[in-house]
């Protein structure tokens with residue numbers, strides 16, 4: 416008799432519990448999203464190697480994806496050997512044949528072990544996130560040897576040159592390979608040439624965050640203040656700096672359009 420009474424009380428309680436459980440599942444389902452399904456991207460074997468959807472800009476074999484900045488009809492003639500490319504200071508900057516808007520980029524560079532010079536004249540190069548003309552026109556993320564080498568902080572490696580000081584100095588020693596991983600959001604312009612939305616950059620130097628979604632004030636200027644002028648999709652450019660220190664090398668350069 417006791418059992419019957421107990422089950423009479425328990426049965427409705429179990430029903431209520433089950434109803435509550437279902438209701439929680441239904442409620443949770445209301446905030447689940449099933450589309451769009453992210454595309455499948457096969458990652459590279461390691462952080463250096465390109466994922467399946469990357470555009471490889473330099474794979475160690477040739478500079479087929481690059482031209483000279485100051486005469487884009489001519490092929491880039493930096494020195495390719497042993498899977499790396501070394502700056503040819505006589506030829507000047509090189510830039511990609513392709514133009515890009517927003518992207519994720521990976522590159523690796525090595526300052527020569529026997530590097531000489533100081534301040535800005537020691538392993539100076541640069542990654543121009545968008546090349547907007549000849550020479551150094553564009554937006555420069557600084558590459559420089561700042562391993563025990565001081566300079567103005569808004570011009571050290573990882574700075575958006577003369578705009579944003581890097582959040583850390585993550586330099587490795589000269590002679591060691593180092594990396595940059597960058598997310599670039601291109602600026603947008605109105606029809607009349609005025610700025611619609613500023614360029615933004617996030618950058619990791621050797622895996623360390625050095626720029627956190629900063630909004631650029633304009634194109635890099637060595638002298639004077641940065642400013643914008645209207646442009647569209649642009650090449651990516653590497654700098655052959657005019658100082659006398661030994662030239663640096665690059666490898667594993669790839670980009671994913673976003």
Ligand code: MG
Nearest residue numbers: 539540541558
């Ligand atoms: Mg530079």
